[in-house]
Amino acid sequence: MTNALLTGANASTDVPLKRRLRRAERTRQVKALALVLPLLLFLLFTFAGPIAGMLWRSVEDWEVRQVLPQTVAALANWDGKDLPDENAYAALASDIMAARAAGTIAIAAKRLNYALNGFRTILTSTGRNLKAVPEPGTAKETLGKINPAWRERATWTTIKDASGPITGFYLLAALDLTRNADGAIVAAPPDQAIYRDIFLRTFLISLGVTALCLILGFPVAYLLATLPPGRSNLLMIFVLLPFWTSLLVRTCAWIVLLQSKGVVNDSLLWLGIIDAPLRLIYNRFGVCVAMTHVLLPFMILPLYSSMKAISPAYMRAAASLGAPPLTAFLRIYLPQTLPGIGAGSLLVFILALGYYITPALVGGAADQMISYFIALYTTETANWGLASALGAVLLLATVLLALVYGKLVQGQQVTGGMKN
Amino acid sequence: MKAGMVTPAPALVRFSGIQKTYDGEHLVVKNLDLDIRQGEFITLLGPSGSGKTTTLMMLAGFEVPTHGEIYLSERPIKNVPPHKRDIGMVFQNYALFPHLTIAENIAFPLSVRKSSKAEMQERVSAALRMIKMETFAHRRPGQLSGGQQQRVALARALVFNPQLVLMDEPLGALDKRLREQMQLEIKQLHETMGITIVYVTHDQSEALTMSDRIAVFNDGIVQQIDRPDALYEHPVNSFVAHFIGENNVLAGTVETVERDYCRVALAGGGTIAARAVNVSGAGASTSLSVRPERVAIVRDGSASEGPNRLPAKVQNTIYLGDHALAVLEVAGNAEFMVKLQSGAHDGLKHGETVFVTFRPEDCLALDPV
Numbered sequence: 001m002t003n004a005l006l007t008g009a010n011a012s013t014d015v016p017l018k019r020r021l022r023r024a025e026r027t028r029q030v031k032a033l034a035l036v037l038p039l040l041l042f043l044l045f046t047f048a049g050p051i052a053g054m055l056w057r058s059v060e061d062w063e064v065r066q067v068l069p070q071t072v073a074a075l076a077n078w079d080g081k082d083l084p085d086e087n088a089y090a091a092l093a094s095d096i097m098a099a100r101a102a103g104t105i106a107i108a109a110k111r112l113n114y115a116l117n118g119f120r121t122i123l124t125s126t127g128r129n130l131k132a133v134p135e136p137g138t139a140k141e142t143l144g145k146i147n148p149a150w151r152e153r154a155t156w157t158t159i160k161d162a163s164g165p166i167t168g169f170y171l172l173a174a175l176d177l178t179r180n181a182d183g184a185i186v187a188a189p190p191d192q193a194i195y196r197d198i199f200l201r202t203f204l205i206s207l208g209v210t211a212l213c214l215i216l217g218f219p220v221a222y223l224l225a226t227l228p229p230g231r232s233n234l235l236m237i238f239v240l241l242p243f244w245t246s247l248l249v250r251t252c253a254w255i256v257l258l259q260s261k262g263v264v265n266d267s268l269l270w271l272g273i274i275d276a277p278l279r280l281i282y283n284r285f286g287v288c289v290a291m292t293h294v295l296l297p298f299m300i301l302p303l304y305s306s307m308k309a310i311s312p313a314y315m316r317a318a319a320s321l322g323a324p325p326l327t328a329f330l331r332i333y334l335p336q337t338l339p340g341i342g343a344g345s346l347l348v349f350i351l352a353l354g355y356y357i358t359p360a361l362v363g364g365a366a367d368q369m370i371s372y373f374i375a376l377y378t379t380e381t382a383n384w385g386l387a388s389a390l391g392a393v394l395l396l397a398t399v400l401l402a403l404v405y406g407k408l409v410q411g412q413q414v415t416g417g418m419k420n
Numbered sequence: 421m422k423a424g425m426v427t428p429a430p431a432l433v434r435f436s437g438i439q440k441t442y443d444g445e446h447l448v449v450k451n452l453d454l455d456i457r458q459g460e461f462i463t464l465l466g467p468s469g470s471g472k473t474t475t476l477m478m479l480a481g482f483e484v485p486t487h488g489e490i491y492l493s494e495r496p497i498k499n500v501p502p503h504k505r506d507i508g509m510v511f512q513n514y515a516l517f518p519h520l521t522i523a524e525n526i527a528f529p530l531s532v533r534k535s536s537k538a539e540m541q542e543r544v545s546a547a548l549r550m551i552k553m554e555t556f557a558h559r560r561p562g563q564l565s566g567g568q569q570q571r572v573a574l575a576r577a578l579v580f581n582p583q584l585v586l587m588d589e590p591l592g593a594l595d596k597r598l599r600e601q602m603q604l605e606i607k608q609l610h611e612t613m614g615i616t617i618v619y620v621t622h623d624q625s626e627a628l629t630m631s632d633r634i635a636v637f638n639d640g641i642v643q644q645i646d647r648p649d650a651l652y653e654h655p656v657n658s659f660v661a662h663f664i665g666e667n668n669v670l671a672g673t674v675e676t677v678e679r680d681y682c683r684v685a686l687a688g689g690g691t692i693a694a695r696a697v698n699v700s701g702a703g704a705s706t707s708l709s710v711r712p713e714r715v716a717i718v719r720d721g722s723a724s725e726g727p728n729r730l731p732a733k734v735q736n737t738i739y740l741g742d743h744a745l746a747v748l749e750v751a752g753n754a755e756f757m758v759k760l761q762s763g764a765h766d767g768l769k770h771g772e773t774v775f776v777t778f779r780p781e782d783c784l785a786l787d788p789v
Binding site for chain 2: 311313320336
């Protein structure tokens with residue numbers, strides 16, 4: 001008995017305490033991991049995977065590499081200062097012959113056309129008019145005759161830029177930038193430079209909607225947190241009601257309300273406040289109204305939960321210490337709701353950034369947000385590279401915001417540990 | 421119902437005919453008249469729901485009286501908002517602002533009064549010195565223990581020199597030892613600073629320890645206002661006798677009343693001489709109150725002559741360190757308690773029959789329970 005106790009004590013001193021703790025905790029950790037594993041796998045396949053795929057597509061450049069492999073190889077050592085040598089022309093001619101046989105010219109033509117408008121015609125006409133592989137030494141002349149564009153340096157730099165396997169072309173385009181013939185990064189031509197404006201518009205609309213949600217949601221959340229339970233539950237149902245209705249239905253309801261022969265305009269006309277219907281929809285106003293309505297609960301709920309945690313004793317204490325109601329609110333109440341304001345604003349802002357269907361339905365052409373263009377490039381023009389690049393830029397901006405918020409909240413928690 | 425002594429100092433606070441109802445049906449406070457003197461420590465004592473906290477909240481300005489008026493320094497304050505009353509308050513859960521440091525918390529009443537920076541600094545550090553927490557100035561309330569938080573709350577309520585400080589069960593959340601220590605500290609602060617304190621508690625020993633006067637609340641009515649010793653020795657009715665200290669109750673009927681004393685026939689048999697405190701006359705039912713420490717146990721029913729001697733059956737003895745309790749059955753009361761010196765309980769055996777005896781002046785005839 002005594003011996004057993006002694007050896008037991010010895011054994012425990014041999015193994016460091018930390019390792020023994022880890023051993024003891026291991027079973028619990030394994031169990032915890034097993035519980036979250038299904039969701040983890042699900043997220044990996046449906047969320048992390050697609051995002052990684054999107055990020056890869058935004059820099060991937062495979063079309064030219066696959067369709068014109070010999071040309072890509074021949075241009076590998078080209079300095080880009082003069083026209084490439086005869087070898088490159090011969091490689092191109094042979095690639096085009098092969099691609100025509102395989103029917104893949106259009107793939108490369110589409111990619112090259114993004115970079116240089118009209119390239120599609122150059123490539124397809126060459127493909128059509130090139131009867132046979134040119135005699136050695138005559139490739140340059142033959143191609144130049146079929147299409148004079150082959151005598152221009154820009155045509156060849158475009159092919160070299162698109163040779164992959166990785167390109168910054170799409171990401172630059174998403175930021176209204178491009179490379180000129182010398183490879184320097186310059187502003188894109190005005191007719192293609194639309195994305196900065198769209199990003200700015202997306203951020204401004206999101207910011208406006210966030211501000212509207214905060215202004216409208218704060219008093220409601222305050223009421224929810226301070227009313228007696230019976231009435232606050234009823235109010236909570238009204239707040240949550242939008243969650244139980246389809247987004248599409250709610251958006252369409254706004255069309256019914258706001259259109260020129262809609263409920264709002266008819267009422268105003270009938271009351272004699274206006275003479276002609278106001279333009280309330282298919283413009284920025286309609287977008288902001290509909291999005292605010294849809295996103296309001298996401299602001300109210302975090303605000304409510306942060307306000308619920310504030311004991312009414314704080315306001316009483318402030319009053320007893322001599323603070324008038326407004327001072328007490330600004331110095332005692334408001335600072336304690338900051339985590340809620342931050343969480344609600346971030347949630348609404350990030351959700352608003354990705355909004356697609358509501359602006360598409362109630363906005364005009366000048367009110368479409370970045371998601372609309374991402375959807376357009378994915379589904380309509382199948383320009384996956386640009387769609388992915390726009391998505392990547394949006395993702396980056398969102399992640400940066402979330403990080404900034406995280407830093408702020410962390411600071412807040414250090415400064416304001418709630419007790420009571 | 422009368423004040424224990426003649427008022428020497430002017431009343432700082434006067435409740436005049438105060439009534440309060442929340443639902444329009446039941447009065448939480450029924451017709452309260454109460455004077456609080458300058459510089460005194462008065463405790464509102466009572467069970468929960470007795471109206472003591474409501475009274476305090478009306479004085480602080482967080483509740484409005486349904487009827488009547490409250491005067492602070494002879495000025496009616498019914499319509500003065502809380503922040504203009506110049507009354508410091510310490511709350512049950514401290515209510516320290518969690519997003520401010522200890523120093524900022526204490527400086528808050530000064531900064532809303534637009535004190536100069538230098539003055540603020542000086543008074544905050546004086547307040548921190550007073551509660552012996554100078555090193556905690558830049559901590560947050562969440563990093564402090566309950567006792568430390570309560571000290572800070574105290575300093576914050578005192579730092580702007582209010583004419584009146586209210587305390588709403590401030591020690592309720594602390595453990596016993598800390599509570600007793602804080603009681604002495606608060607009492608000391610009261611004495612050194614000469615402030616007026618209105619203190620609310622349901623703990624009678626806390627009230628007895630700290631107060632100059634105690635107002636015993638029950639059912640929305642002040643049952644008695646008096647000094648602690650007077651409340652204990654001379655309760656005016658059964659409620660006060662029960663609420664303050666330990667108490668044995670014997671039910672009976674008044675047979676005769678002769679000046680201050682009466683004879684009472686006990687419901688469980690026997691006759692007792694008692695002080696007539698709150699009885700209407702011969703024939704009225706009464707409940708007798710005897711403190712456990714005023715009762716003696718004797719073995720022999722005839723040895724010492726006295727008017728009050730009752731047979732008792734020993735039920736149990738409880739050893740409590742500095743003293744012991746004997747639980748006896750006396751005249752139908754199976755929980756009649758007698759306080760004994762430690763060791764004196766040894767001889768008592770369960771089921772043994774002894775006698776209890778007490779002086780008529782220690783036995784109070786009060787209103788029936």
